[in-house]
Amino acid sequence: MVFKLNNQLLSKIATGNGHGEDSPYFDGWKAYDEDPYHPTKNPKGVIQMGLAENQLCFDLIQEWLKNNPKASICTPEGAEEFRDIAIFQDYHGLPEFRNAVAKFMAKGRGNRVTFDPDRIVMSGGATGAHEMVAFCLADPGEAFLVPTPYYPGFDRDLRWRTGVQLIPVECESSNQFKVTRKALEDAYDTAQLDNIRVKGLLITNPSNPLGTILDRETLKSIVSFVNEKNIHLVCDEIYAATVFSQPDFVSISEIIEEEVECNLDLIHIVYSLSKDMGFPGFRVGIIYSYNDAVVSCARKMSSFGLVSSQTQHLIASMLSDDEFVEKFIMQNKKRLATRYSSFTNGLAQVGIKCLKTSNAGLFVWMDLRRLLKEQTVEGEIALWRVIINNVKLNVSPGSSFRCTEPGWFRVCFANMDDQTMEVALSRIKTFILKSKEAKMSVKKLCWQGSLKLSFSSRIYDEIISPHSPIPHSPLVRART
Template sequence: MVLMLRNQELLSKIATSNGHGEDSPYFDGWKAYDSDPFHPTQNPEGVIQMGLAENQLCFNLIHEWLLKNPEASICYSTGAAEFRDIAIFQDYHGLPEFREAVAEFMGKVEEERASFDPAWIDESGGATGANEMIAFCLADPGDAFLVPTPYYPGFDRDLRWRTGVKLIPVVCESSNDYQITIEALEAAYETPQEADIKGKGLLITNPSNPLGTIYYKDTLEALVTFTNHNNIHLVCDEIYAATVFSQPEFTSIAEIIEEDKICCNRDLIHIIYSLSKDMGFPGFRVGIVYSYNDAVVSCARKMSSFGLVSSQTQYLIASMLADDEFVDKFIVESRKRLAMRHSFFTQRTLHQVGINCLKSNAGLFVWMDLRRLLKEQTFEAEMVLWRVIINEMKLNVSPGSSFNCSEPGWFRVCFANMDDKTMEIALSRIKTFMLQHREAMVPKKKLCWQTSLRLSFSSRYEDIMKTPGSFMSPHSPIPHTPLVRDQA
């Protein structure tokens, strides 16, 4: 104990703080898996990893491409001629062909409804590095970002730990199908001001992690209006963009501002992207900051020196994404396989044993409703149930409280990070557990889920919108937006 205290005195406050968030059940579940990992033959009774949002359903397509294009890795004789030029120093801009290929891929995911300029792309070590980079660029220590709940637990690490930035939850509830309400936005925005904290931006994840839903266009338009009105940044995490497997279709914030339906200050709009989820490449650590603000692009480019994507990875990715035939096939097939896995997981299995999930059309997971299994509607009871799932069912699923969910009893369950046989074993464990606890499943009024996140306007907000002048701040960069005029 004395030695531990002495070591802490020798280290920095960041090193000894718990800002990384590893004390969360989200990470505890991973530790439970690491200590007893499932293996079909060596450890068939082990913990199955259902807490990792990873896309492994199309690796055979990647494998086929690599066999046909060995030169892309520069480690075979066919690509050795490029080795020297790739191995030597690369500047912070990254390889031009890499930025061009990523920009084109982002446009393909949007089905060409929006275009992306390679000059506005900055690279970083995965979405984790990209999130921290944008936080460093936009906020000072003590400033705050608004984040709708439930949200990805890693944001507490990515955005807060080393930057000193704060996160203010925008509370969304299941009773409203997790729609963002103007009351919640206003309350969250007023919170930092009351505490003498400067609110610098709103961070949304579209498609949502953990909900697996997308934002409607009118919601995105309203969020742009809200952030512009308050002269704060809008950061859109779109790392699950290509995982949308059914209607309604994904809409990037890039499409919203390119349509010019609303007048906005583009300097306040930024996109976080990655290939970790859409392509299933988390190990490649490919993160992107795409900003419409030249000053942010310049600053992020300087910061990228602390976490550049390796040149070899850039070269391989550029070669792969430049293959239009492969990319088109991959996007279509990935969506098809995600849809099939999602349907089998929810409709053909969970629904049959009385488990409801939030209706979703994107992502690598489902938002599972186990409220009926709680002995009481408390987060303590949620933790009791979660420990049963980990220790008895031997499934690592993530409790809603680790996602800052405002209501106990919800769990995120990942379904795309395993093969079919492992998934069948996981589902059989769930079925067995539910049969043993059937008496807890008391029939309740059927819930009507929506597939997207839509901004719900209060009567107060509608009154404000009818009088545009009263809605706009004297400091607003846009005096009257088309959205305001439409409401008049």
């Protein structure tokens, strides 16, 4: 006899939808998983452009690994250290690991600041780091302000298990989505009216999904804001070393060392090696807090999601190689700049614009507002379904990032080789040209007075309408 599980026997987390998997952001992943592109085995499959992964410098990593076999305890050269690494390690982490990460963080910020290894707390990726910070700073029902558009995973990372709320700080394309003091004040006042206690402000710098950096004056204004409100500032800086053109990245750690009035206990940095080094599978997340109590609490919490000692050992060896790190950072910036230029130039050939202030990250913020059937979220999702089903590209709609202006899409460009990028561009160009041809055809028919058709209904309902709904999968993905 088979018994069905009674959901009343499970927790609210187990039966709820707090993870946020049921969204276009994750649905795009499922569509790719069911029909992944391969240049020979499946050339008509979905190309993955929803994954913010850095694969442009793996050859440098592979070369280093071949030249440094002792760094791994799973090689004949490194086997002598197997026992010392394999036995129990406490949650402070290997000293050499914390020292190497602190040094790498400084190099990624131009050595304009230094970081204390004793303030570094490790976590299972930035996902775990963000959740630990939320647990340390806020109680269930309290809130963080978050400028929009923001990474969809924040709803999972900060809200799902902590009970913390996120309150959007609405930013607009009219000023390149800049975070203004007025927008911060408006969001804070709205929370006060709703009787919600604001405990902090979360910023991503460089931004995901915009690929922009916060300038020095904006950062000073933000520090002034949190200091006046006596709330915490959590700075996600996981894309710090992906800035590939001017202006340079400015870390919050630089701002607080200047003549800016600030309570250092309010400042916390989240970092990882997932983006700058391209190591998301290693799950190396970092919390760097200027607050002693947060460091102490987070370190105790880290025992639930430690970085393996084997990974710590390898990372410590690699990041302690100054010559390699310098070469990697320089080449990473150079290759990102080249790929960004190639991809945006290809889009520009068919009149597609991207946010012009982007100079960092692994993606572009693509403007397809003129292609929307209607300027609504529903219109954006309709276009997104066409792109998934017909164009066969997994791109992420702006509404998934809480963008208030329909028609923006995040498109990742650093997780593929040059050939795949050219295939993706070719598909986009074909799609845009067909759209233009349909529009011209409709205009001609209307001018001739033979038919009263609108461009929007023609293009979506007949010429490039989606053939099938997005497939759903029981798999829960935790990707960025």
